[in-house]
Amino acid sequence: xxxxxxxxxxxxxxxxxxxxxxxxxxxxxxxxxxxxxxxxxxxxxxxxxxxxxxxxxxxxxxxxxxxxxxxxxxxxxxxxxxxxxxxxxxxxxxxxxxxxxxxxxxxxxxxxxxxxxxxxxxxxxxxxxxxxxxxxxxxxxxx
Amino acid sequence: xxxxxxxxxxxxxxxxxxxxxxxxxxxxxxxxxxxxxxxxxxxxxxxxxxxxxxxxxxxxxxxxxxxxxxxxxxxxxxxxxxxxxxxxxxxxxxxxxxxxxxxxxxxxxxxxxxxxxxxxxxxxxxxxxxxxxxxxxxxxxxxxxxxxxxxxxxxxxxxxxxxxxxxxxxxxxxxxxxxxxxxxxxxxxxxxxxxxxxxxxxxxxxxxxxxxxxxxxxxxxxxxxxxxxxxxxxxxxxxxxxxxxxxxxxxxxxxxxxxxxxxxxxxxxxxxxxxxxxxxxxxxxxxxxxxxxxxxxxxxxxxxxxxxxxxxxxxxxxxxxxxxxxxxxxxxxxxxxxxxxxxxxxxxxxxxxxxxxxxxxxxxxxxxxxxxxxx
Ligand SMILES: [Zn+2]
Numbered sequence: 001x002x003x004x005x006x007x008x009x010x011x012x013x014x015x016x017x018x019x020x021x022x023x024x025x026x027x028x029x030x031x032x033x034x035x036x037x038x039x040x041x042x043x044x045x046x047x048x049x050x051x052x053x054x055x056x057x058x059x060x061x062x063x064x065x066x067x068x069x070x071x072x073x074x075x076x077x078x079x080x081x082x083x084x085x086x087x088x089x090x091x092x093x094x095x096x097x098x099x100x101x102x103x104x105x106x107x108x109x110x111x112x113x114x115x116x117x118x119x120x121x122x123x124x125x126x127x128x129x130x131x132x133x134x135x136x137x138x139x140x141x142x143x
Numbered sequence: 144x145x146x147x148x149x150x151x152x153x154x155x156x157x158x159x160x161x162x163x164x165x166x167x168x169x170x171x172x173x174x175x176x177x178x179x180x181x182x183x184x185x186x187x188x189x190x191x192x193x194x195x196x197x198x199x200x201x202x203x204x205x206x207x208x209x210x211x212x213x214x215x216x217x218x219x220x221x222x223x224x225x226x227x228x229x230x231x232x233x234x235x236x237x238x239x240x241x242x243x244x245x246x247x248x249x250x251x252x253x254x255x256x257x258x259x260x261x262x263x264x265x266x267x268x269x270x271x272x273x274x275x276x277x278x279x280x281x282x283x284x285x286x287x288x289x290x291x292x293x294x295x296x297x298x299x300x301x302x303x304x305x306x307x308x309x310x311x312x313x314x315x316x317x318x319x320x321x322x323x324x325x326x327x328x329x330x331x332x333x334x335x336x337x338x339x340x341x342x343x344x345x346x347x348x349x350x351x352x353x354x355x356x357x358x359x360x361x362x363x364x365x366x367x368x369x370x371x372x373x374x375x376x377x378x379x380x381x382x383x384x385x386x387x388x389x390x391x392x393x394x395x396x397x398x399x400x401x402x403x404x405x406x407x408x409x410x411x412x413x414x415x416x417x418x419x420x421x422x423x424x425x426x427x428x429x430x431x432x433x434x435x436x437x438x439x440x441x442x443x444x445x446x447x448x449x450x451x452x453x454x455x456x457x458x459x460x461x462x463x464x465x466x467x468x469x470x471x472x473x474x475x476x477x478x479x480x481x482x483x484x485x486x487x488x489x490x491x492x493x494x495x496x497x498x499x500x501x502x503x504x505x506x507x508x509x510x511x512x513x514x515x516x517x518x
Contacts, residue, residue: 014269035383039269045381065291067283069274070333075267078274085275085335087284093383097275110291121273132273 013077013121013132016040020131023118024056027094036092057096059116060138061088064095068105077121077132084108088135101134113141147234148361148368149516151180151354152479157318157467160252160348165197169205169250172350172472176246177209180354181365187354188242189215191233193225193249194471205250205350221509223420225249226351227474228512233355234371243357249476250350251469279343279421283335286423290337292438295426297337299441301328303422304342304464306450311461313492316476318347318467342422347467351475353482369482372500372517373405378510393511394431394504401513405500409433412515413498414484415455416477418506419462425449428504429457456494459484474505474512481516 010020017039018025027038032049038057043050066086072078084100086108100108101117114135121132153175155168177184187210192202202218221228226249233245270276277283289295305325311317323341331340354364361368375397382392402408409432417428426440434455435443443449449457460466460480463473481501483489500517 013272017269046383065284065288067280067287068333068336069277070335071277073271073274073277076272076274083274085277085280085284097270099274110288 008127008129010120010129010131011124013130018118018133019056020118022056023116024059025096025116025133027055027057027092028052029055036090036094038090038094038096057094058090058092061090061096061114061135063087063108063110063112063114064089065110066100066108068108077130086114086135088114096135098133098135100136102136107137113138144238145240146358147237147355147371148358149353149355149371149478149482150361150364150366150368151176151178151182152475152482153177153179153352154316154476154479155350156316157347157349157469157472157476159318159346163348165194165201165250165252165350166204166208168252168348168350169248169352170208172250172352173206173209173246173248176352176354179366182244182354184210185212186244187212187214187246188244189217189233189236190246190248191217191219191229191236192247193219193221193227193229193474194251195220195222195225196253197251197471201250202248205248206246210246222507223418223468223470224474224505224507224509224512225471227478227503227505227514228376228509230353230355230475230478230514231374231376231512234374237355237357243360245355247353247355247475248350249352249472249474251471252348253346253469277335279335279338282421282423283338285427286337289423289426289441293441295441298325298329299445300337300342300422300426301325301339302445303419303425304328306444307419307458307462307465310451310459310492311465313490314460314466317461317465318345319461319465338421338423342464344420344463344468347469349467349469349472349476351472351479353475353478367486367518369485369516369518371514372407373401373403373515374513375400375404376510376512394428394506394513395433397511397513398432401515405515405517407500407515407517411500412455412502413496414459414481414494414501415457415504416460416462416480416502417457417504418473419458419464420468422464424506425457425462429455432502432504451492451494459489459492459494470507474503477503477505478514478516485516485518
């Protein structure tokens with residue numbers, strides 16, 4: 001008789017968007033024109049070059065614009081409102097749409113400096129930790 | 144290229160009709176359009192239908208309620224712009240000379256609640272799971288940036304809904320026929336800042352139809368034909384800078400093409416229907432149509448310039464917010480309103496000064512359609 005040791009794994013809410021071990025979002029870079037994209041894609045929208053490279057994106061950016069969701073979307077991991085939703089502009093020029101965490105929604109502002117955080121949002125039936133990405137205000141950052 | 148005329152339009156009232164199926168909604172709209180044109184179903188050579196979520200064969204079933212002559216029945220899905228796209232397909236076919244007379248139909252019965260809620264786990268996106276993609280999302284994000292850039296206030300957007308609801312009280316086809324005060328709109332539940340509940344288009348059941356023909360055949364039908372003077376379509380272009388202005392450039396470019404085809408400019412448009420799935424949509428679209436400079440749309444509407452009696456009447460039938468938004472039927476409902484306005488048949492909501500030309504702006508996930516009509 002063999003006893004299988006089950007280990008809790010950390011798995012992403014959806015594959016392909018971020019690397020849990022590295023703690024980075026995964027985007028694409030066009031080797032021809034240098035354009036960055038998030039999420040990953042195969043063909044460059046700027047110059048139509050194929051075979052874009054996977055790259056780890058910057059973990060800091062600025063809020064380009066935001067809103068505050070006052071309700072929850074049924075079926076989503078956000079079980080409580082209100083929470084902030086923002087478009088974050090990364091230094092590479094990629095735009096990331098994200099939920100904002102660890103902040104008072106009334107303190108969010110355009111131009112605010114934010115940083116990536118990847119954290120557990122729920123456990124699945126096998127006890128795996130399901131991970132999602134968020135951004136949060138940088139402590140002492142410009143706002 | 145030969146011109147295309149609209150010779151009949153008809154709607155099924157917009158609202159919530161749990162006891163009715165799409166066949167009934169569609170049948171009523173089709174019969175109203177045929178009667179308006181004074182056309183026998185037998186003269187229709189092809190039908191072009193638009194719907195989004197009504198399932199396989201829905202276009203066939205709806206048209207077959209009235210016409211089963213073996214005609215071509217085309218089906219188009221372009222999200223909230225489906226039936227204006229069906230109209231476009233009818234135009235192309237008539238202009239190619241494939242048909243002389245066609246029927247266009249849009250219809251939808253919508254699920255209650257938020258569009259975009261998670262229903263099919265296999266098709267679900269990260270944005271839905273993570274709570275990022277809420278429905279007024281893009282409109283809310285753009286509105287927040289607009290307020291930041293131009294100093295607009297939440298009341299400016301709320302006022303759009305006050306105007307829409309006032310107009311809809313004069314539209315017997317509208318889902319909501321009750322006026323709202325600015326306070327009522329502002330104090331309704333906040334959905335996503337700055338958009339409150341009464342600034343969101345509702346879930347709606349409804350259907351819309353039009354009879355279109357080659358202009359030289361229009362004399363076979365009753366009443367004064369309305370000419371499709373210009374049209375253009377497109378999708379949001381990729382722009383490297385990205386940013387909050389997700390659709391920046393799309394409407395401007397499509398409007399330019401449509402105006403060029405019509406030989407008209409923004410100053411020539413006497414009545415307009417724009418896609419206000421949420422109130423900021425009306426502000427952004429009248430700026431994109433160049434009715435006023437960028438950043439001034441909120442004040443333009445606030446000052447009454449887009450009222451029925453204003454210099455540039457917009458959403459005279461109540462728009463999506465008050466007339467209702469059965470997604471597949473919305474585009475043709477806009478067309479129907481412009482036809483009635485240009486004929487002078489819009490009753491208490493008729494714009495003054497004998498309108499000569501009107502414009503419809505219909506946007507969906509499938510892009511944007513702009514259609515310019517003239518007498
Ligand atoms: Zn490239």
